[in-house]
Amino acid sequence: MTRAPAVSQALRISPVALAQKVAQQLDRHRNGNPYPVMVVSAEPEWPHDPVLLLPGGRQARVVPCVSPLAVWEHLVAERNDEVLVLLTDIPESALGHGVRSRIFRQQVIGLEPWGLVVDAFGAQVPDTALESERWAGQALLDAMPPGGWPRLTTRVLTRDVALRHLASVRLGLDRWGAGADDLDVTALLRWSVEPGAVEAFELLRQEERDGLVRWLVEQFGRPARALFALVDAGRGADALPLGLVCDGLWTSDNPDAVRAQGRIDQYFGKLDDDAAVRALAEVAMQVVGGLLADRDADLRRQGHAVLDRAEQLLLLFNAVGSAGHSRILRTSFTQRLRDAGAALVAGLADPTDPRLDVAVDSLAGHRLAEAEAERVRRVQMAQRLVRWLRTPIEPPASVADGVQRQIAEWGWVDLALNHVWAGEDVHPELQQAFRAVHDRAQQRRRDLDAAFANRLAAWATAGPGNDGDLLTVENLLPRVIDPLVRTHRPVLLVVLDGMSAAVAIELADELSQHWVEYDPLAREGNGRRRGIAAALPTLTAVSRTSLFAGALRAGTQATEQQVFKQGRWGDDARIFHKGPARGGAGEVISGDLTDALAGPARLVAVVINTVDDSLAHGREGEEAGWQLNDLGVLRSLLDLARNAGRAVVITSDHGHVLERGGEHVRAADAASARHRTGPGPADHGEVELSGPRVVAEENRIIALWDALRRYRPSKAGYHGGASLAEVTIPLLAYLPPYADEVPQGWAPVESRPPEWWAASAAAVKVAPAPVSPAKPRRKAPVVAGDALFDVPEMPPMPGATSAVGGIDLVNVLLGTELFKAQHGLTPRKVDLKKIEAAMRALLEAKGVLSAAVLAQRAGELPARAVGFVNTLQRIFNIDNYPVLSLIDDARTVRLDVALLRTQFGLPDGTA
Numbered sequence: 063m064t065r066a067p068a069v070s071q072a073l074r075i076s077p078v079a080l081a082q083k084v085a086q087q088l089d090r091h092r093n094g095n096p097y098p099v100m101v102v103s104a105e106p107e108w109p110h111d112p113v114l115l116l117p118g119g120r121q122a123r124v125v126p127c128v129s130p131l132a133v134w135e136h137l138v139a140e141r142n143d144e145v146l147v148l149l150t151d152i153p154e155s156a157l158g159h160g161v162r163s164r165i166f167r168q169q170v171i172g173l174e175p176w177g178l179v180v181d182a183f184g185a186q187v188p189d190t191a192l193e194s195e196r197w198a199g200q201a202l203l204d205a206m207p208p209g210g211w212p213r214l215t216t217r218v219l220t221r222d223v224a225l226r227h228l229a230s231v232r233l234g235l236d237r238w239g240a241g242a243d244d245l246d247v248t249a250l251l252r253w254s255v256e257p258g259a260v261e262a263f264e265l266l267r268q269e270e271r272d273g274l275v276r277w278l279v280e281q282f283g284r285p286a287r288a289l290f291a292l293v294d295a296g297r298g299a300d301a302l303p304l305g306l307v308c309d310g311l312w313t314s315d316n317p318d319a320v321r322a323q324g325r326i327d328q329y330f331g332k333l334d335d336d337a338a339v340r341a342l343a344e345v346a347m348q349v350v351g352g353l354l355a356d357r358d359a360d361l362r363r364q365g366h367a368v369l370d371r372a373e374q375l376l377l378l379f380n381a382v383g384s385a386g387h388s389r390i391l392r393t394s395f396t397q398r399l400r401d402a403g404a405a406l407v408a409g410l411a412d413p414t415d416p417r418l419d420v421a422v423d424s425l426a427g428h429r430l431a432e433a434e435a436e437r438v439r440r441v442q443m444a445q446r447l448v449r450w451l452r453t454p455i456e457p458p459a460s461v462a463d464g465v466q467r468q469i470a471e472w473g474w475v476d477l478a479l480n481h482v483w484a485g486e487d488v489h490p491e492l493q494q495a496f497r498a499v500h501d502r503a504q505q506r507r508r509d510l511d512a513a514f515a516n517r518l519a520a521w522a523t524a525g526p527g528n529d530g531d532l533l534t535v536e537n538l539l540p541r542v543i544d545p546l547v548r549t550h551r552p553v554l555l556v557v558l559d560g561m562s563a564a565v566a567i568e569l570a571d572e573l574s575q576h577w578v579e580y581d582p583l584a585r586e587g588n589g590r591r592r593g594i595a596a597a598l599p600t601l602t603a604v605s606r607t608s609l610f611a612g613a614l615r616a617g618t619q620a621t622e623q624q625v626f627k628q629g630r631w632g633d634d635a636r637i638f639h640k641g642p643a644r645g646g647a648g649e650v651i652s653g654d655l656t657d658a659l660a661g662p663a664r665l666v667a668v669v670i671n672t673v674d675d676s677l678a679h680g681r682e683g684e685e686a687g688w689q690l691n692d693l694g695v696l697r698s699l700l701d702l703a704r705n706a707g708r709a710v711v712i713t714s715d716h717g718h719v720l721e722r723g724g725e726h727v728r729a730a731d732a733a734s735a736r737h738r739t740g741p742g743p744a745d746h747g748e749v750e751l752s753g754p755r756v757v758a759e760e761n762r763i764i765a766l767w768d769a770l771r772r773y774r775p776s777k778a779g780y781h782g783g784a785s786l787a788e789v790t791i792p793l794l795a796y797l798p799p800y801a802d803e804v805p806q807g808w809a810p811v812e813s814r815p816p817e818w819w820a821a822s823a824a825a826v827k828v829a830p831a832p833v834s835p836a837k838p839r840r841k842a843p844v845v846a847g848d849a850l851f852d853v854p855e856m857p858p859m860p861g862a863t864s865a866v867g868g869i870d871l872v873n874v875l876l877g878t879e880l881f882k883a884q885h886g887l888t889p890r891k892v893d894l895k896k897i898e899a900a901m902r903a904l905l906e907a908k909g910v911l912s913a914a915v916l917a918q919r920a921g922e923l924p925a926r927a928v929g930f931v932n933t934l935q936r937i938f939n940i941d942n943y944p945v946l947s948l949i950d951d952a953r954t955v956r957l958d959v960a961l962l963r964t965q966f967g968l969p970d971g972t973a
């Protein structure tokens with residue numbers, strides 16, 4: 063019988079481990095020869111670079127020797143100045159005395175794996191659990207990184223520490239910047255989708271691979287068991303997408319899903335553990351959700367690639383129709399879009415149908431909602447319009463009433479209409495729903511515009527002096543800017559030509575991150591955002607010139623420059639239009655404008671034409687919404703104004719309406735896209751405006767109030783007409799959050815969207831079922847009277863009370879022993895009246911209020927708002943329970959009323 067050749071038991075050693083061993087021997091046994099011949103007992107194979115760099119700059123040459131003769135030949139051969147390291151598995155006794163006498167220490171240097179490993183980690187001994195993993199010693203030597211293993215501060219190298227570092231290297235966690243401390247079950251699943259990662263793992267020696275799998279399953283449980291079952295079945299690269307599929311199917315019990323589960327079970331090979339599959343699905347959701355939300359574009363692409371593969375697996379398992387419960391798959395996102403579309407249509411037909419909020423919340427809760435943010439936002443805008451259509455509404459009682467309600471509510475409607483009009487490019491069901499919602503809401507807006515036009519006709523006839531409390535464009539400078547200048551407060555006035563109420567809503571929301579909005583006409587009342595009535599016709603040549611002139615008149619840019627220089631703001635006051643404001647190459651704004659803002663000028667005015675220009679060139683026709691970065695040099699101007707300590711007032715000269723598939727009405731006497739000057743009577747969609755407020759020949763025009771009609775060829779948008787969106791000018795006034803001096807009469811704006819914008823369906827009053835509106839017809843103007851210019855008193859908002867069941871909740875709170883004790887413990891005593899005012903304001907605002915507004919209500923300076931809230935938190939946040947929270951980067955205060963009641967033992971009820 064032929065004897066099988068003996069298998070060498072010599073240790074295989076890596077370059078890093080060998081360099082460590084050679085350097086250690088040379089340091090411990092100095093014999094005067096800096097370049098000895100060292101024979102090391104190791105596997106006589108060396109597929110690496112023969113030159114080995116040692117610490118201290120010396121080099122070693124590594125040569126494998128399979129026989130005593132080979133060792134002898136290298137001993138007697140000429141050598142350079144280098145350490146010669148001979149690797150051999152020949153027993154020391156077989157080398158002979160002559161060979162041993164010529165080698166380092168006259169002996170073969172033995173290698174013991176645990177000694178090398180422990181030394182590499184800077185420890186002294188391995189624990190018994192690590193030594194019992196016989197496969198791990200060789201594996202730790204093979205996998206040693208170029209820089210060696212990390213040095214530990216402990217004497218004992220434990221099993222879990224060593225194997226965690228080994229797994230980190232074998233799984234290649236460093237490819238995405240992770241290390242041994244980051245090894246967890248999510249890292250395992252991320253590893254599985256790295257190109258070639260599973261294939262590289264399968265090339266490890268069977269003993270090492272099995273040992274690592276045992277340890278990883280021991281550490282990370284069922285998800286790891288499911289993952290390596292897929293690896294054993296040759297499907298490890300599908301673990302992450304398959305987990306997403308399982309998440310969708312294992313949350314459904316319909317027969318098709320159950321059958322698909324059976325097919326997927328076979329995909330896992332020998333695994334028979336339903337709980338492991340569910341655990342894998344949960345972790346897969348976390349991993350892919352993180353990839354999709356990551357700032358790194360490559361990681362987001364990887365996440366979408368996983369989703370693509372998951373959709374392929376759905377087809378493979380014939381499970382597309384069963385994945386509607388998935389929280390992340392594209393199939394389920396599409397289904398939720400369809401459900402939202404159906405719910406929108408149902409909500410239009412039946413105001414009591416509860417499905418809309420459920421469907422939209424389900425869509426927004428999907429993991430793809432962030433990646434599909436604009437699509438989800440448009441659905442939410444349509445949802446808001448359906449809510450608005452459900453609410454009862456009265457037509458404007460006066461021009462003042464109409465302008466203020468355009469700012470407070472109907473501008474939000476216009477904003478939502480703009481987003482819904484932008485539409486949906488893929489899903490027909492959603493397209494149809496958007497169209498139905500848009501058309502219904504647009505018709506309601508047209509009815510309001512028709513009513514407003516009648517009020518506007520009477521108001522124009524009455525002329526200046528009959529405006530009541532309404533701010534008009536020609537009165538902006540004397541009523542808002544002049545008082546500031548007289549108090550020596552430097553001002554930046556920005557005229558954002560063409561800005562409508564809808565544009566102002568989005569702009570103000572973004573500015574609230576770094577500025578505090580104020581009402582410059584609040585006097586002693588609470589602050590609110592105000593509207594201004596434009597001059598008629600609502601054109602730049604009329605309304606902007608009237609703004610700068612402080613009187614109703616028409617003119618050009620040159621006229622504005624002339625009247626501005628004649629103003630009462632000092633010789634250094636400056637006005638900048640589009641050309642002079644723009645800088646040259648490498649400059650955002652001109653040096654003259656920069657110097658003016660930084661200088662002593664009490665008033666610097668800048669005209670920005672971005673919005674108005676877009677109406678001619680089509681910017682708003684393509685996409686909805688405006689951001690600060692869209693508005694020319696505004697961001698840079700605000701930064702300069704902040705540095706110079708200027709108050710900022712942002713306004714416009716008129717608003718605009720957008721092209722929404724309207725009708726081109728041919729008129730020979732058209733003076734603009736939205737008004738004409740001929741003698742003919744007003745027709746459908748028109749109103750005759752005459753009187754002192756009309757800056758035109760004979761003080762008379764005929765203007766379109768219907769946003770769907772125009773006199774000139776199609777553009778992106780128009781102005782010059784009599785609709786609410788054109789006549790209403792937003793007024794935004796700002797100070798930095800740290801401003802320690804607030805102008806007299808200014809109060810922070812309590813910026814609150816309409817109730818239907820964010821409220822749940824149950825909280826919104828439902829109007830009677832809508833009746834199909836009749837075709838708009840021309841009505842006779844109403845007769846002006848005392849009530850024409852009065853703004854009706856707004857009813858209190860639901861829940862705006864601090865009383866519960868007849869008991870004053872704030873009084874009860876302030877009377878509790880716990881409150882008194884907490885108040886007594888504060889380092890700086892806060893006036894009880896301030897605490898009372900703050901809590902009442904929060905309760906009236908349903909628990910959410912701007913920090914600046916809260917401070918103002920309590921009698922604190924807005925600059926101290928955050929400090930004031932921090933003091934309140936010391937009183938109310940007992941044991942760190944967040945009764946009071948600062949959110950939105952400390953811009954907003956939130957009161958948890960339920961937690962307040964629990965902490966202080968207050969009576970139940972609705973506050």
